[in-house]
Amino acid sequence: MANNEPNNMEEPEIIYIPDDEGNEEEFEVIMKFDVDGSDKKYMMVVPVDGDEETDEVYAFRYEEDENGDDLKLYTIENEEEWEIVEETFATLVAEMEEDN
Secondary structure, three states, rough: OEEEEOOOOOEEEEEEEEOOOEEEEEEEEEEEEEOOOOOOOEEEEEEOOOOOOOOOOOEEEEEEEEOOOEEEEOOOOHHHHHHHHHHHHHHHHHHHHHHO
């Protein structure tokens, strides 16, 4: 279904995403994956300063330059693409839970 790059590092991967007012908010990357049959890559993030019980998980399509220095995030606006990402994420989470 998908290739999962588990985030097994001791330090979480943190990215900064500007809000509507231009203030940068801190997010932890909880999962990166690509969808089979597509060259698109996706990441799931959660706010760093939020409440774990109520925080939403945000999904973005992303592109990196060859060095991995420049990260570009794109919102998922296509309903069909969103359904594929949501299904893939749910499958990967279920597989991780089975492994534990």
